[in-house]
Amino acid sequence: MNLPTILGIWIAATLTIAIFSFLYRDNPLYKFAEHLYVGVSAAYWVIFAAKFTMQDMLVSVFADNWQAFLETGSRTGFWEAWILVIPTALGFLMLTRWFGPKVGWLSRWPIAFTIGLGAGLGITGSIQGILLPQVQATILPLWTPDLWVIVANILLFVGVISSIIYFYFSRPHKGLLGGVSRVGITFIMVSFGAAFGYTVMSRVSLLIGRLYFLVYDWIVGTVDFFKSLL
Amino acid sequence: MKFIKWLTNIDRRIIFLLMIGAVLVPMLFTIPIPFEVGEPVQNAFNAIDTLKPGSVIMLSVDYDATSYPECQPMIVAITDHAFRKDLRIILLGHIPTGLPLGQEALERGAAEYNQNHKAEYRQAVKHAGEELKRHTAGYQESLKSAAAEFDQEYTPRHQETLDSLVSDYLEKVDSAAVKFQKHTFEYWEAVKYAGEGFNRHAAEYQKRLEGGVREKNSGYVRILERAAAEYDKHVTEYQEDLGHAADQYLKRYGIDFVNLGYRPGVVAIIVGMGREIRDFYHKDYQNINVDSLHMMADVHNYDDIATLVSFAHGTAVESWVAYAGARFGQQIIGGVTGVVAPDLYPYLQSGQLAGLLGGLKGASEYESLIKKKGLASRGMPAQSTAHILVILLIVIGSMAEFALDISKRRGT
Numbered sequence: 001m002n003l004p005t006i007l008g009i010w011i012a013a014t015l016t017i018a019i020f021s022f023l024y025r026d027n028p029l030y031k032f033a034e035h036l037y038v039g040v041s042a043a044y045w046v047i048f049a050a051k052f053t054m055q056d057m058l059v060s061v062f063a064d065n066w067q068a069f070l071e072t073g074s075r076t077g078f079w080e081a082w083i084l085v086i087p088t089a090l091g092f093l094m095l096t097r098w099f100g101p102k103v104g105w106l107s108r109w110p111i112a113f114t115i116g117l118g119a120g121l122g123i124t125g126s127i128q129g130i131l132l133p134q135v136q137a138t139i140l141p142l143w144t145p146d147l148w149v150i151v152a153n154i155l156l157f158v159g160v161i162s163s164i165i166y167f168y169f170s171r172p173h174k175g176l177l178g179g180v181s182r183v184g185i186t187f188i189m190v191s192f193g194a195a196f197g198y199t200v201m202s203r204v205s206l207l208i209g210r211l212y213f214l215v216y217d218w219i220v221g222t223v224d225f226f227k228s229l230l
Numbered sequence: 231m232k233f234i235k236w237l238t239n240i241d242r243r244i245i246f247l248l249m250i251g252a253v254l255v256p257m258l259f260t261i262p263i264p265f266e267v268g269e270p271v272q273n274a275f276n277a278i279d280t281l282k283p284g285s286v287i288m289l290s291v292d293y294d295a296t297s298y299p300e301c302q303p304m305i306v307a308i309t310d311h312a313f314r315k316d317l318r319i320i321l322l323g324h325i326p327t328g329l330p331l332g333q334e335a336l337e338r339g340a341a342e343y344n345q346n347h348k349a350e351y352r353q354a355v356k357h358a359g360e361e362l363k364r365h366t367a368g369y370q371e372s373l374k375s376a377a378a379e380f381d382q383e384y385t386p387r388h389q390e391t392l393d394s395l396v397s398d399y400l401e402k403v404d405s406a407a408v409k410f411q412k413h414t415f416e417y418w419e420a421v422k423y424a425g426e427g428f429n430r431h432a433a434e435y436q437k438r439l440e441g442g443v444r445e446k447n448s449g450y451v452r453i454l455e456r457a458a459a460e461y462d463k464h465v466t467e468y469q470e471d472l473g474h475a476a477d478q479y480l481k482r483y484g485i486d487f488v489n490l491g492y493r494p495g496v497v498a499i500i501v502g503m504g505r506e507i508r509d510f511y512h513k514d515y516q517n518i519n520v521d522s523l524h525m526m527a528d529v530h531n532y533d534d535i536a537t538l539v540s541f542a543h544g545t546a547v548e549s550w551v552a553y554a555g556a557r558f559g560q561q562i563i564g565g566v567t568g569v570v571a572p573d574l575y576p577y578l579q580s581g582q583l584a585g586l587l588g589g590l591k592g593a594s595e596y597e598s599l600i601k602k603k604g605l606a607s608r609g610m611p612a613q614s615t616a617h618i619l620v621i622l623l624i625v626i627g628s629m630a631e632f633a634l635d636i637s638k639r640r641g642t
Binding site: 023024041044045048049052053056057060061064117118121122125126128129130133134136137156191194195198199200201202204205206207208209210211212215 | 242243246249250253254257258296297298299300326327491492493494497498501510512513517548549551552553555556557567568569571572573576579580581582588589590591605608609612613616617620
């Protein structure tokens with residue numbers, strides 16, 4: 001392990017402890033680490049946006065296509081270069097909201113474009129990719145040679161139908177509707193329980209990751225580093 | 231009664247300390263806790279394990295440092311498995327702050343693979359070098375015999391120059407192999423550079439040799455040229471042998487794995503890649519043209535990708551399922567945090583996901599299948615003791631509340 005690595009580990013360990021200090025109570029050390037994290041993340045996003053969006057998807061693509069047009073006279077190159085003016089203009093229109101309501105309404109055009117695109121893709125994706133395959137996967141035989149498959153399929157069938165009925169609000173949940181919806185809420189609660197169990201596991205994993213880092217990378221790593229110097 | 235009241239309202243800081251203790255103890259003193267591999271992880275493993283060598287898998291980094299302890303062991307394990315099976319890897323991501331974590335996993339995986347195969351690779355390089363030496367010795371012999379036949383002066387200087395050229399080239403290749411063990415792309419650049427230098431010097435040498443000799447005896451020059459052609463053939467063979475050795479024993483950027491980087495617009499990119507990957511990724515994360523990357527030559531869209539693995543802490547897997555899976559029939563595996571995993575079980579049941587790794591447990595199960603003890607396996611004992619603590623706290627808290635309730639009803 002070299003000096004820059006060990007310095008990096010020390011910075012990371014100090015910031016981890018600063019964040020953990022919130023477990024005792026809020027304090028300036030925690031605030032410092034929190035603000036530093038937000039600032040560094042924002043800077044990182046800016047650099048990525050500049051590099052992978054502005055540079056790679058706009059400037060570089062325009063330059064390459066324009067170069068191809070100049071060298072070969074390719075009409076495709078010409079149009080693929082200049083069509084980029086449209087997303088660029090839409091991007092600039094987003095900034096008009098900085099200049100007050102007189103021109104700010106122009107920012108609605110790129111927003112409308114984004115919403116239109118998102119809705120179009122979202123609707124087809126949801127229906128084709130989620131709704132139909134899920135409905136198809138729920139239509140299962142309730143009678144097969146395997147007893148466990150029968151039990152599983154009946155459970156799935158009852159769970160889906162009763163959960164959907166629980167979310168049917170056009171009639172009061174009384175009588176048969178009330179009974180079935182009560183079965184539905186039971187299934188929903190079981191799924192909440194499973195989700196909560198997984199969430200606990202997830203959060204404990206994060207703690208394990210940080211403590212592992214503190215014990216082995218920081219403490220053991222530092223000891224090894226000084227041993228290697230001697 | 232006071233104690234029971236205290237149990238229902240324990241200071242949270244005591245619970246934090248207990249939790250840290252429950253995690254630290256098994257971490258410091260290895261406590262083996264057995265576990266079984268679940269069907270979702272086994273299916274994920276089988277999906278990758280049954281792929282033919284040379285198949286392409288796409289790894290999508292849809293998490294960042296906040297999910298490192300859960301998702302990083304997964305990508306490390308799957309990368310390791312893919313390299314062992316000689317699969318080619320395309321890395322990309324929809325979260326810019328997470329992409330370097332994927333790159334780290336690939337680089338470490340490749341370095342580890344190269345380290346494990348260092349001896350075989352060196353042996354193959356040495357063998358190729360010995361073969362070259364054997365053949366170049368023949369070249370020098372034929373030069374000598376030509377000189378003797380035509381009574382030309384074959385000075386020791388000629389032989390020394392040739393020897394030094396060959397040994398210099400070999401030294402450069404060897405030093406590049408040592409220097410760039412972890413960075414095979416640079417290694418190949420260095421080998422290429424050494425090869426170009428060698429050819430330049432050899433050409434100049436032959437020119438000088440010809441200048442004085444050609445006029446005196448054309449028969450000798452013909453033999454010389456034939457010998458030079460033979461020599462070139464052997465050098466080419468040597469370079470091919472080096473290439474074969476590297477193909478077999480090294481994992482190199484651009485040949486075995488690439489990182490396409492980040493592009494904004496998740497859904498549009500997922501859909502667009504069904505037509506042509508280059509429409510969105512015409513350059514990789516190092517700004518290298520994708521067309522110049524060897525492994526991308528025959529990869530254009532999902533038809534060329536055997537399996538896609540999305541490592542996610544959000545809804546990215548659902549996007550892959552809804553668009554790449556449903557529209558293009560792409561086989562998909564999810565590697566997700568524990569929080570996300572329950573939401574994906576319906577896709578397993580419907581067959582839209584070929585396998586699922588959920589949280590640290592999923593990662594440790596995969597590690598056990600590839601027989602490699604990684605970060606997840608080392609963390610699992612701590613995970614189990616922490617869960618036991620949580621269960622104990624819930625049981626104790628509930629019993630204390632129950633006891634309080636009974637005592638209230640009795641009016642004590």
